[in-house]
Amino acid sequence: MPRTRRSLLRRSLAVAAIVLALPLAGWLLLRGSLPRYEGDMRDAALQQTVRVERDALGTVTVRAQSRRDANWALGYVHAQERFFEMDMLRRRAAGELAELFGPAALPLDRTARAHRMRARMERALAALPSQQRDALDAYRDGINAGLADLAVRPFAYLATFNAPVPWRSEDTLLVVAAMAFTLNDAEDKRELALMRMHAALPASAYAFLGASGGGWDAPIAGAPLSWPEVPPATDLDLRSLDPALLRGSHGVTDPRVPGSNAFAVAGSLADGAAIVANDMHLDLRVPNLWFRTRVVYPDPRGTGAMIDVTGAGLPGTPAIIAGSNGLVAWGFTNSYADTADWVRVVRDPNDPSRYRVPEGWATTEKHAERIHVHGAADETIEVEETRWGPILARDVDGTALALAWVAQQPGGIDVELIRIEAARNIDEAISVAQASAIPPQNFIVGDKAGSIAWTIAGRIPRRVGGFDPLLPADWSTPGTGWDGWLAEDLHPLVANPPWKRIWSANQRSVEGAALERVGDGGYDLGARAAQIRDTLRAHEHFKVEDMLKIQLDDRALFLERWKDLLALELNRAPPSALHDKVKQILAGWNGHASIDAVAYRLVRAWRGEVVDAVLDGFAGAVRKQFPDFALPKLPQSEQAVWKLLGQRPAHLLPPGNADWDALLVAALDRAARKLDAQPGGITARTWGERNTARIAHPLSRGLPAFVARWLDMPYEALPGDSHMPRVQAPDFGASERFAVAPGDEAHGYFMMPGGQSGHPLSPYYGAGHADWAAGKPTPFLPGPAQHVLEFSPR
Template sequence: MRVLLRRIIFFVLFLLTTSALLAWLALRGSLPQLDGSVPSKAIGASTTIERDALGSVTISGSSRRDVTWALGYVHAQERFFEMDLMRRSAAGELAELFGAAALPLDRRARVHRMRARAEASLAKASSTDREVIGSYTEGINAGLAALQVRPFAYLLTRNTPRPWTGADSLLVIDAMYFSLNDAGNKRELAFARMKAALPDTAYRFLTASGGWWDAPLSGPAMRWPDPPGPADLDLRNLDKSLLQDAEPAADVAPGSNSFAVSGALTGGPALIANDMHLELRVPDIWFRARLIYPDPRRPGARIDVSGASLPGTPAIVAGSNRSIAWGFTNSYGDFADWVRVLPDPAARDRYLTAEGSAAIDTHVESIAVHGADAQSIVVRETRWGPIMAEDVDGTPLALAWTATHEGAVNLELLKLETAETADEAIAIAHQAGMPAQNFLVADRFGSIAWTIAGRMPLRVGGFDPLLPADWSKPDTGWKGWVAASDYPQISNPPQHRLWTANARIVDEGRHLELIGDGGYELGARQKQIRDGLRAREHFTAADMLDIQLDDRALFLDPWRKRLLALLDKGVAGTGRDAMRKALDDWDGHASINSVSYRIVRAWRNEVRDTVLDAFAGAVRRQHADFKLPRLSQAEHALWSLLELRPAHLLPPGYASWEELQLACLDRVAVNLEKQPGGIAARTWGERNTARIAHPLSRALPGFVARWLDMPADALAGDSNMPRVQSPDFGASERFAVAPGDEEHGYFELPGGQSGHPLSPFYGAGHRDWVAGKPTPFLPGPAIHQLRLEPAAR
């Protein structure tokens, strides 16, 4: 019996060991090739792919075509699964990989029919763009085919990767539209309900575009409107059933910081810093690359461009080419409008336009589902866009969104690689087919400039773009794109400084009208950057990093002072006494060990949500399911109410504004005290702990997920300060560089360079990003070299 038992145990151990070995071998089989040579009929001359200790890639070739092919090859070997997710997320094809759980995401995306639009855009693209995309696509598919085993994510999901197409690269650009814009335009749907249910004074009070926190590049801060008077709105008698335990408003949104100083403040070339704030993941969305190839305009010269590439596209999105350096921040302009689709009374499934009646186009979209039958959705489209919602009176609404209009996507951004001056870069930015972004550029001659990069719609007819409008009237709606000559632009300002941080940039007037208001971020972060720039008269790259890592809590400090004054006047209590004691550790920063920062932040947010939900309750009298949209400027409204203390705008159940604030404090105290260790143990780092995960880790056992994810580090920083940071959102890269002096720049990357967990570059550089430690902007010495050699055709 014992012998039999030993044999069974031995056999089980043998099976487990064999299975583990086979799994390990399978994983190793999908590792990229780092050294040696690869023959290819697509390569015109020998091309090298070098990797440094962080996995940063340098590709050197005899033509941009060869380098493009090689970049596609590397992207596929290192990041094909992540590229696949981006094209599928834009096209609404995730369920084909993940099954029915992904259907809600696919249905929301598929209504925009992005794959059909991408294929149509590719067919109309210039011959140059088609050639670049064709070469890049060939490289991707060659890199994928060269792996001995399909990428490990497909082994886990039991799928086979689908070859890349040219349209897929345009879909990756479309995916950035989805990341940076609200593809459902929910904010303006909510505004329509607010406009219908609230007096105009209340609507304007809640939805204004800016106030005293503004720090635009041109013009003064805006004046926030006065609160509505008691004759317009009285919240004291609001039925309490209309109030909800509101979900906390999001404190972070896709954005970025970018700022630049001219040569007058550096003693040489201008200097630019950029940190693009996006959802953080493993591996990072960006892939560090340096491309070197002959300059087609100057015999004997070479193009040398470095920075952040976006796998799935052949461009360096942000970086430097030794003549110019550039970066982006989300502009938060208004690039989507709801159009009222008025039915033709004489014909079903037709609607009215300025040119007469038109038919609604109907498309049946089939969504493939892994392990199940395909699902279908019906998309009804107008000339303005798909019908996706209803107005407050039941009228169908079509969404006009720049992403779905012809010309929204192109490869003009590639021309930045060969641009030599800030002025040349600005002209390129105006023609770029991409989500409209703030574009900052610095050049080696010391010049700096700002403009909008990407397409902006030209609105005519004087309608309010924040509310649904009737475009069946003559000369009303979008009339193509804003002309390049009409784009706002600021070059070499007298203060020698430029800054953008997703807040309003330009003064009220024509330029602000062209850009619109798509939900500008509160200006607190932008103001802190501006003031940090004004505090210095000479700059190095290290000074730019100091500003990027600035986690001073200037925004919350007035709230701390308000809370201290409230506690000094209020009635003492166990929870309040503990809160008052904890406030003594305030160091003026969103630091990981600060209890006071967490308390002040939690209290401010509780006050905000309590006050704003009363206004939402007033809207629920007409629309029972109403939820407030994200009101980025609500700080102005909230602070105005606390300062003015209008009794008629108190939420029901509170006798005074002081009572409301104390009640919010008590709720926060109860919540913090009931956790292990009580209030004294509630540090900001405990709340702001990294959750930077691989896309598949949530579906895997914990020990595997921990292997794939980045460490659970406590992170300094927060929203409304330059060092934007939440557990899974923040700087997807940080760099600062002076064109022509790249050797003294830096580039930090979270989440690592490689998407393969057995790669030496998986998570490489992440620890430096957590610590804010600068790593060189240019790749370091090569430790691996792969040569692509031309093969006989």
């Protein structure tokens, strides 16, 4: 063979070998970062032997002789299965994501870094009781041991060309803070928008748009509120509004409201023990936020009993967030308590660094926050702090505004909640919940004796001085502002109500003085809560499986009246081929947000167009003074819009509409044309097409499509929507579903999307997801151990 041909052949073979070797090398690297599932290990941090079991779904059972050793073992397991996800949570709160992801993450980091959470959590850690610090230190040591025991760093760091940074004890507090960022409006944008509305609208219009409740209310205790009267033409007339001030859709029709369903029935309606159900609604991802966990260890109170708690763990913390310990079961929903206030910072005109406080003048502190950026130069931002919080905005008159936020305050975050797993009845559980420093949450609890209760868990600020908490206030006036935390005995509480049922779906839960203490942080419309409440009221006996029927309820009760109104308007509208199609579709209404429902999708789209058009008139009135104004999330706006549609006042009709019928028909035509313009026309537009789950790994968007589809969960149409118990959107919904009667965990269920492990080669990657999507219950308790890992003291 000529020399040239031999050379070409060698080169070709070399290239082929490289092409074949690269996938093999990648596979070997992935294999190297797989968690350790079996074997015996020793570590000097342990005091006694710990056994870690995994069942077919990857549910982890930790059997230890102390909670401290269990914390270490949980840290080890969490690091091996989920370190990248834990890392993102701590970095999200600390404003350190750009260190991993480069300049694209800078906007998020700039926003978070203004809160200086790492510095605050370092101080919070130092202030914790020694028992809590010891628990966090043990958990930290386990995390770092688990990370060090991986032969290759987790694959996400290989993909992003990074190396993991060891865990610190304060990082666990940062994970709790990350949940506060998720569940609270950390920038308090809603109240900034209300501030502008208050300045630009007459008092009657501001009250009409911003009311706290109406006919859809479903409080646990109390009655629905009355929606304010329609503003008179002498106060506001939108007919004279410049049409150029209208923007059309502004995203307030169905705002994503991070929240949950939780409900309980007393033991007298079950078989002796209470039944508690919980499905927490959050952004969905791969792997899931929660971690199926069981922890067993002797009761530290010396009772001779064992603490045996099962439920949803949160990697990054050693706690079981929601679950059951055989005596007590509990769950959470976001309370939408008012957790933040804007404070007017009145500066000294001769020295802007000084600002007025009740005792005279104080000096702001300026902090240079350096943000490390992967692949680019670092960026430094300056944060100016007051005693109330950082200065982040300005009032309508230009006065600087400082943000007072629960999560920023000393004592606002701790890990007290871990003690709830030792509670023996609802009274002990309530005491722990109310004393815990977590983002304020609705806490629903039931016990083996049959008792049930609701309260607010977490810190609630004690407001004094009679200021309006929805608008900026001057706290330099003595006796005005936050005066510590609300005493635990002042937290609202509903225990063992005579109606024997408790329901929570992010709605207003109480009224009167209790509501004033908690505040209105933008809680959800009560439609979802009312549907749960009414279903509970319709039955006098419950089993655990009845709870799942409620959680999977996709009946479109909320849209029924909109469907009826649309049918009425069609009869009044001029005939057209498109309207004929709409009539045909409406005839097939099945009353559910099912995947094959075309009518549901059409009615929902029409309602969105109507609500946006009606509210945009008010927004346009605000834009006369603030041209860049956008309406905030107004979860109660349904009540205002429906009242307008009932009364049809001509002076509140947005410009460009001859009358209210014309507005409704124009909205229908817009919605119908958008649907009809898609392939197959309007009759092919099923709800499932719109509501296809796309639950993705955080890195998949930046990877080739074939890799992304391998990392992501299957794309599949799912029933459900907002304003019904089965909350479902493409990447949002029930991050878990469980129901359990304490003491009868063997008959409970626990379902979870996205899987247990974060490693794509793990047998537990995506485990259980198919059952969650299908609504098929999986057992609450772990199954037989398939893998066992034992740790012993060195």
